[in-house]
Amino acid sequence: MKTILTTTAIASSIALGLSGASAAMAQTPSVNVATDPSFVPFEMMDPETGEMIGFDMDIINAVAERAGFEVNLTTMEFSGIIPAVQTGSQEIAIAGTTITEERAQVVDFSDPYYDSGLQIIVRANNEDVSSLEDLQGLTIGTKIGSTSYDFLQQELGEGADITPYPGTADMYMALLGRNVDAVLYDAPNVAYFSQTRGEGRTKVVGPLYEGQQYGIVFHKGSEWVEPTNEALASMREDGTYDEIYKKWFGEATSE
Numbered sequence: 001m002k003t004i005l006t007t008t009a010i011a012s013s014i015a016l017g018l019s020g021a022s023a024a025m026a027q028t029p030s031v032n033v034a035t036d037p038s039f040v041p042f043e044m045m046d047p048e049t050g051e052m053i054g055f056d057m058d059i060i061n062a063v064a065e066r067a068g069f070e071v072n073l074t075t076m077e078f079s080g081i082i083p084a085v086q087t088g089s090q091e092i093a094i095a096g097t098t099i100t101e102e103r104a105q106v107v108d109f110s111d112p113y114y115d116s117g118l119q120i121i122v123r124a125n126n127e128d129v130s131s132l133e134d135l136q137g138l139t140i141g142t143k144i145g146s147t148s149y150d151f152l153q154q155e156l157g158e159g160a161d162i163t164p165y166p167g168t169a170d171m172y173m174a175l176l177g178r179n180v181d182a183v184l185y186d187a188p189n190v191a192y193f194s195q196t197r198g199e200g201r202t203k204v205v206g207p208l209y210e211g212q213q214y215g216i217v218f219h220k221g222s223e224w225v226e227p228t229n230e231a232l233a234s235m236r237e238d239g240t241y242d243e244i245y246k247k248w249f250g251e252a253t254s255e
């Protein structure tokens with residue numbers, strides 16, 4: 001009888017242990033996260049693995065590990081990201097999203113995690129454009145739903161033909177194909193294209209416009225804002241942020 005009782009006790013302990021392990025695993029929630037697959041080098045599809053890679057992907061994965069959630073990633077066009085988070089179909093988004101007062105009325109933002117701005121890119125043989133003023137009367141490409149589109153409308157209005165494109169690849173191909181005279185968009189993306197696919201065919205001109213900061217986007221009232229800010233702070237303190245930054249931009253941050 002003693003042997004039977006002991007065996008039963010051991011079996012019960014094992015069952016409780018397995019149950020406890022399952023409960024621990026269940027305590028790590030899966031959170032819906034949206035991104036734009038065309039904003040290189042922040043987020044892009046690796047053709048070899050079919051997985052999303054980039055600066056933002058490394059940032060959100062490091063944040064998730066520290067904040068205590070798993071990333072359930074969804075890709076979509078940038079113009080649909082804020083509405084998706086606003087309506088709650090996506091809890092979080094990371095897509096090089098500039099923090100603005102208008103957006104902050106419908107979604108919450110993390111603390112800034114990247115400093116940026118807008119810059120002009122033209123074909124390599126263009127000697128006529130060196131500033132925003134030179135874009136008057138020209139055809140300019142940019143991205144739908146971006147702050148660069150709003151900036152162009154505000155600064156140039158009807159003084160230029162502003163053409164928004166659904167993806168960054170579309171606007172750069174339009175530039176190379178002579179369908180637009182110039183493109184105005186986020187500086188790191190413009191620089192990356194000019195140094196890669198646009199090398200020898202394009203050049204970046206003029207100063208940095210509209211100093212901007214990127215933030216991680218959350219559904220209003222999200223429980224993950226504070227843990228994310230704590231994770232970002234710790235990543236800066238222990239050097240993780242700088243390691244990710246140097247991996248994708250080849251130099252340390254200026255902070």
